Amino acid sequence: MEININHISFQYPNGYPALRDVHLNIPSEQHIALIGHNGCGKTTLARCIKGLLHPTNGEILLDGKSIRNEKISSLAHKVGFVFQHPDDQIFHQTVYQEVAFGPKNLGMSGEVQVEKIKEALALTGLENEKTTHPYDLSLSARKRIAIASTLAMDTDIIIFDEPTAGMDHKELTLMKVIFQELRNKKKTIITISHDMDLVLEQSDQLAIMAAGQIVKVGDPVILFRDMEENFSEMVAPQMVRLSQRVLKNNKTAKTVDQFVDFLIQ
Ligand SMILES: Nc1ncnc2c1ncn2[C@@H]1O[C@H](COP(=O)(O)OP(=O)(O)OP(=O)(O)O)[C@@H](O)[C@H]1O
Ligand SMILES: [Mg+2]
DSSP: OOEEEEEEEEEOTTOOEEEEEEEEEEOTTOEEEEEOSTTSSHHHHHHHHHTSSOOSEEEEEETTEEOTTOOHHHHTTTEEEEOSSGGGTOOSSSHHHHHHHHHHHTTOOHHHHHHHHHHHHHHTTOGGGTTSOGGGSOHHHHHHHHHHHHHTTTOSEEEEESTTTTOOHHHHHHHHHHHHHHHHTTOEEEEEOSOHHHHHHHOSEEEEEETTEEEEEEOHHHHHHHHHHSOOSSOOOHHHHHHHHHOSSSOOOSSHHHHHHHHHO
């Protein structure tokens, strides 16, 4: 599903202008990463796409249709949003109930519900925690519950707000498998992250935000190379920095394996 963010601005009730004339096009089936310093407006933008906040100016279109007058319940069929803080999202007594809530609410048939829940629990490594109380699990496991709840809803668009913060290596690997699975399913993905290595490896397009605005949009490798070459307040991922210092063929590796390939070519 294509997302068109058409010159939106947003002010919080206290008057703070968190988004200023944000214009961004996200083609269907693309994985876009949204980066920028703390407080630049990433979560606010995600909330607008999910319909939790309404832009003060401008509008957001999904497949050409404005969401301005669309009910939250209707948007829930299209946009999934994994909150930055899982505890803002979790409110059931068991992991299973938590993950089951979305599919049930969307009115999926019993059989489809069971299938979606099972798949989401498997992808997030939670099959053995079905009866566990979410608050008996660690913060990163609760993050995986929030991810599972959203995956189970099988929306065309999925927004991840800082999905890997606090995750260990095993969980990070799970997350990469989830991204691949969503790609296979032709989903449109928005990942908000401070993890530049992840963003470089996983995203097709990069949008850099600063002070409520999108300041740059483009190919992640090109934008990160530019970040490394020119003075920037942000630091490019390790692989980009290393590639630029070491590789002679002007190539940029996204992963360690690719770096070695490029080195010995
Ligand atoms: N409810 C609110 N009322 C007033 N200002 C708010 C509110 N929520 C957020 N803000 C402000 O809006 C700005 C953007 O916040 P937002 O949460 O979108 O940033 P962010 O880019 O997601 O930051 P982070 O990387 O820390 O998650 C910040 O300056 C924040 O303090
Ligand atoms: Mg945020």
